[in-house]
Amino acid sequence: MLNVIVFWVAAFAAVSAAIRVITIRNPITCVLHLIVTLIALAVIFLQLSAEFIALLQVIIYAGAIMVLFLFIVMLLNLKRDEFEPNPLRGIRVVGLLVGASLLAEFAVIFAGTDASLQPASAGFGSVESVGRAFFGDYLFAFELTSILLLAAALAVVVIAKERKLVHLEES
Amino acid sequence: MTQLPVPLENYLILAGILFVLGVVGVIVRRNAIIILMSVELMLNASNLLLLVFARIYNDIGGQAMVFFVLTVAAAEAAVGLAILVSVYRRKGSINVDGLNVLKG
DSSP: OHHHHHHHHHHHHHHHHHHHHHHOSOHHHHHHHHHHHHHHHHHHHHHTTOHHHHHHIIIIIIIIIHHHHHHHHHHHTOOGGGSSSSOOHHHHHHHHHHHHHHHHHHHHHHHTOOOOOOOOOTTTTSHHHHHHHHTTTTHHHHHHHHHHHHHHHHHHHHHHSOOOSOOTTTO | OOSOSSOHHHHHHHHHHHHHHHHHHHHHOOBHHHHHHHHHHHHHHHHHHHHHHHHHTTOTHHHHHHHHHHHHHHHHHHHHHHHHHHHHHHHSOOBGGGOOOSOO
C-alpha cells in the first residue's frame, strides 16, 4: 500500500515538474524543475529494484549534468526579454498535435503489452550484479564509454575555446 | 520484492507521458538550453522503459544499457552546452530561430 502511494506521488511530481520545464520562461526555474523530475524518477527506479541506477541518477544526472546546465544558464546571463524573444504562435499548435498523436500511438502500443513479471533474482540491481554485467557481457562497450567521454571532453575544450577571428590564409 | 507495486502499464504510460513532454518541449520552445533539457527528459523516459523491462525479464543487461545512456547523455549535454556558449559568443543570443548559417 505504501509502495502504491510512493509511486503515485513520485509519478505526479515527475510529470508536473516536466510540464513546468517546457512551459516556464525562466531557464533557471526550468533547470530546478528538471532536477525535481529526475529525483522523482530516481524514486521510481528504486521501486523497479534498480538501486545502483537510482544512485547514479541522483549523483550524475541531478548532481553533475544539471549543475552543468545551471552553470551555463548563469554564464550566459540572459536578460529577461531574451528568454524567448519571438514566440511563434503556430508552432504551439503543431507541438500539441504532434504530442497528442504520439501519446495516442504510445497508448495503442502499451495497451497490447502482455509481459508476465519474472521474480527478481536475489541482489538484482545491486552494485555487484551491475558491475558483473559491465565487466562480463558488456566489457567492450564499457571500455568504449571511456573513449566517448574523453572525446567529449576534448571536443568541449576545442569548441568552447576563445578563437581569434583570423583566417589561416591571412596570417 | 517480487511484485511491482502498481500494474505494469502505469510505468509504461508514465514513460510515454514524459517522452511526449520532451518532444513537445523540443518543438515548442525557442531557447536552445531548454531544448537540450527537453532532450534530457526524453532520454530519462527511455531509461525508465529500459529499467521496467529489465525488471520484467529479470535481465541485468537493461540496467547496464541505462548506464550507457547516462554516459551518452552526459557527453551530449557537455558538447551541446559548449556549442551554445560558442554560438552565444558569436551571435549574442541562443534563440534557435536566429541560427540559420552553418559556417561559424
